[in-house]
Amino acid sequence: MSLDPALLEILRCPDEHHAALDYDATASTLTCTECxxxxEVRDGIPVLLLDEARQGGEKS
Structure with missing residues (x-):
């Protein structure tokens, strides 16, 4: 499932820096460009909760 490009334009990391997010449709993830x-994107819905995020490079 793909995310709407207009939504991707406004989504930002919920951490205090509010950096842009890169979308990986294959992995169904959004990655912060700063931190x-x-x-994860579950059933087409971005889960932008700091306590559920994982650091880049980790495997789930």
Missing amino acids: ARVY
Whole structure:
């Protein structure tokens, strides 16, 4: 499932820096361009919760 490009334009990392997110449709994830936190996209819905994010490079 793909995310709407207009939504991707406004989504930002919920951490205090509010950096842009890169979308990986294959992995269904959004990755912060500043802190490298990885947020899952579940059933087409981005889960932008800091306590559920994982650091980039980790395997789930």
